[in-house]
């Protein structure tokens with residue numbers, strides 16, 4: 001693979017499972033080499049099915065998929081040698097030690113002797129597991145197990161790493177530590193990473209580019225800032241106090257609309273909402289106009305657009321709603337929460 005070839009390039013993937021569930025419906029994903037790409041979507045959106053196809057564990061009904069420059073459908077063996085996979089469920093043997101797990105994994109990839117021992121020690125140190133290397137994995141905390149999972153995926157120095165929901169089930173501290181580690185892998189080591197997540201914050205923090213997936217296809221794609229930028233500006237919400245007489249909504253709207261950078265002014269009873277290019281800067285002006293027109297403000301909130309707003313715009317429903325709908329029939333232990 002040349003450094004400029006995409007790490008992952010898949011187009012028009014479709015897959016319907018026996019029983020008629022359409023998991024993928026024209027899915028496409030391109031990951032530039034050396035970058036972190038996030039597939040973001042609620043449970044059931046088709047993220048895992050996409051990863052299974054790209055990691056050669058499933059075949060699509062139609063479409064193309066290339067990973068590390070190899071055709072995943074025609075040369076799955078070549079793809080397997082070039083990738084590391086950290087699945088949702090840990091692949092580590094709980095009744096073996098951390099070091100034994102790494103040595104076994106290395107042997108599966110043809111590493112032997114001192115080269116293998118050195119690589120295992122390197123990864124144990126790298127993932128802060130040296131002190132626990134001789135302990136059975138079943139005694140590890142959730143965060144330690146997840147770090148070992150990532151180390152196992154890296155033993156054979158893959159070019160492309162697939163992380164399927166890397167922080168589901170971790171406490172906030174372990175999640176932050178894992179985020180730092182993932183950023184370092186892409187930054188310092190030039191690894192290409194495709195991660196799937198249904199944590200909005202995780203995609204925002206880690207991924208240079210994000211594809212928002214809904215019902216088996218990409219509904220929006222770009223950098224986190226590009227996606228949020230499409231919503232143009234901050235949301236400003238104000239609660240008005242009761243006034244003796246009615247507020248002249250039309251007059252207020254006309255006065256506010258005349259400000260550069262304030263738009264989409266909406267009155268809803270005693271609530272006013274608007275979009276502003278720079279919310280904090282607009283608030284004093286908006287307050288002054290309202291006071292001048294006899295409307296008194298009880299509270300003000302300014303919110304930056306979130307990926308949830310982006311999701312709402314493209315998928316037509318809130319992320320948490322979609323997640324809840326998909327997980328309603330899934331056992332609680334298997335379902336995470338959207339953030």
Ligand SMILES: Nc1ncnc2c1ncn2[C@@H]1O[C@H](COP(=O)(O)OP(=O)(O)OP(=O)(O)O)[C@@H](O)[C@H]1O
Pocket residue numbers: 017018019021022023041042043044045046047048049050198
């Ligand atoms: N082996 C299977 N047989 C039948 N249906 C399946 C199978 N695997 C997945 N599905 C269905 O395909 C759809 C997409 O599932 P997929 O696991 O790819 O989504 P996801 O976005 O990864 O969600 P999750 O985070 O819950 O894994 C869902 O409706 C799911 O129920």
